[in-house]
Amino acid sequence: MSKKKNVRDTALQLLETIEKNQAYSNLLLNSAIDKNEINPIDVGLLTELVYGTLQRKMTIDFYLKPFIEKNKKLQSWVINLLRMTVYQMVYLDKIPERAAIFEAVEIAKRRGHKGIASLVNGVLRSIQRNGLPSLDSITDPAERISIDTSHPMWLVRRWVNQFGEEKTREMCEVNLTAPLQTGRVNLTRISRDECLELLEEEGFEVELSPILPEAIKCLRGNLASSKAFKYGLLTIQDESSMLVAHALGIKGEEVILDACAAPGGKTTHIAEKLGNSGKVISLDLHEHKVKLISENAERLGLENIAAQKMDSRQAADQFKKESIDRVLLDAPAQDLG
Numbered sequence: 001m002s003k004k005k006n007v008r009d010t011a012l013q014l015l016e017t018i019e020k021n022q023a024y025s026n027l028l029l030n031s032a033i034d035k036n037e038i039n040p041i042d043v044g045l046l047t048e049l050v051y052g053t054l055q056r057k058m059t060i061d062f063y064l065k066p067f068i069e070k071n072k073k074l075q076s077w078v079i080n081l082l083r084m085t086v087y088q089m090v091y092l093d094k095i096p097e098r099a100a101i102f103e104a105v106e107i108a109k110r111r112g113h114k115g116i117a118s119l120v121n122g123v124l125r126s127i128q129r130n131g132l133p134s135l136d137s138i139t140d141p142a143e144r145i146s147i148d149t150s151h152p153m154w155l156v157r158r159w160v161n162q163f164g165e166e167k168t169r170e171m172c173e174v175n176l177t178a179p180l181q182t183g184r185v186n187l188t189r190i191s192r193d194e195c196l197e198l199l200e201e202e203g204f205e206v207e208l209s210p211i212l213p214e215a216i217k218c219l220r221g222n223l224a225s226s227k228a229f230k231y232g233l234l235t236i237q238d239e240s241s242m243l244v245a246h247a248l249g250i251k252g253e254e255v256i257l258d259a260c261a262a263p264g265g266k267t268t269h270i271a272e273k274l275g276n277s278g279k280v281i282s283l284d285l286h287e288h289k290v291k292l293i294s295e296n297a298e299r300l301g302l303e304n305i306a307a308q309k310m311d312s313r314q315a316a317d318q319f320k321k322e323s324i325d326r327v328l329l330d331a332p333a334q335d336l337g
């Protein structure tokens with residue numbers, strides 16, 4: 001039997017890859033779990049360490065700042081190791097602080113040299129000794145909400161203008177709670193009731209969503225490991241994301257341009273709603289991401305998706321002659337210039 005990797009080493013490696021390649025965290029995490037790299041009993045902890053550290057990054061960086069200020073040139077893996085350890089110290093009750101610090105120092109010894117291990121030890125011990133800096137020192141209320149809930153400043157400012165401080169804080173806090181996993185049944189291949197039955201036979205606890213006719217909620221189990229997922233009967237997607245294809249108001253055999261499409265959640269939904277007819281032209285800037293769209297289309301047995309690498313800012317010229325019925329543009333404004 002192959003030797004399993006240490007769960008914190010794996011979490012750190014994933015955090016590094018996500019930061020450097022801007023890879024999708026869920027795909028990386030699922031692939032590490034699928035490759036059976038870590039002990040099955042550590043899957044929960046791995047998920048918690050990766051998602052938790054990413055989710056609280058801005059708050060953790062605020063906590064770390066005074067302790068690492070004088071070490072200007074820290075390598076990125078050291079910063080991620082410190083982040084992941086502070087995450088455990090602040091947010092996880094079940095892991096004693098000394099255990100989290102011990103593990104971090106061991107990783108630093110394995111990956112770096114003695115000097116780095118003692119720096120990591122020093123930073124973490126002084127956090128333990130001196131306590132965390134107070135968020136009350138941030139005087140601007142929007143900035144305080146942004147740091148406290150790890151939401152981008154531009155978004156918090158926009159929400160504060162629209163909804164006021166109190167509502168914005170509530171919205172940000174709700175955003176930090178773990179949602180139930182939801183799945184979208186591929187109605188071109190199976191009915192929702194049949195899919196539910198299959199999942200229940202496999203031991204999943206699932207129920208129909210009251211919001212959308214193709215959605216199911218998963219109360220126990222990870223749908224990504226189900227046979228229904230593997231055989232293309234199901235996609236994992238939030239109900240809010242599913243609403244987009246409904247909002248498009250697709251009628252019959254249309255041609256739809258999904259201008260920023262990877263990994264293809266909405267593209268494949270639109271293709272399903274077209275009943276595998278019409279066409280979805282799915283663009284993305286990056287070749288490796290276009291591949292994800294094609295893989296998803298193949299898994300779901302959808303033949304009406306044309307995925308290609310293209311900057312959507314050139315799409316108007318490229319598709320002049322094609323009659324396009326609707327366009328979906330799903331990317332942050334700053335990506336589109």
Ligand SMILES: C[S@@+](CC[C@H](N)C(=O)[O-])C[C@H]1O[C@@H](n2cnc3c(N)ncnc32)[C@H](O)[C@@H]1O
Pocket residue numbers: 241259260261262263264265266267283284285286289310311312313330331332335336
């Ligand atoms: C939020 S994701 C889209 C998610 C997708 N709609 C889904 O439901 O799965 C944004 C995508 O837009 C792509 N993107 C950003 N700027 C782009 C551009 N100018 N042209 C094409 N794709 C772009 C990014 O590479 C990224 O994969």
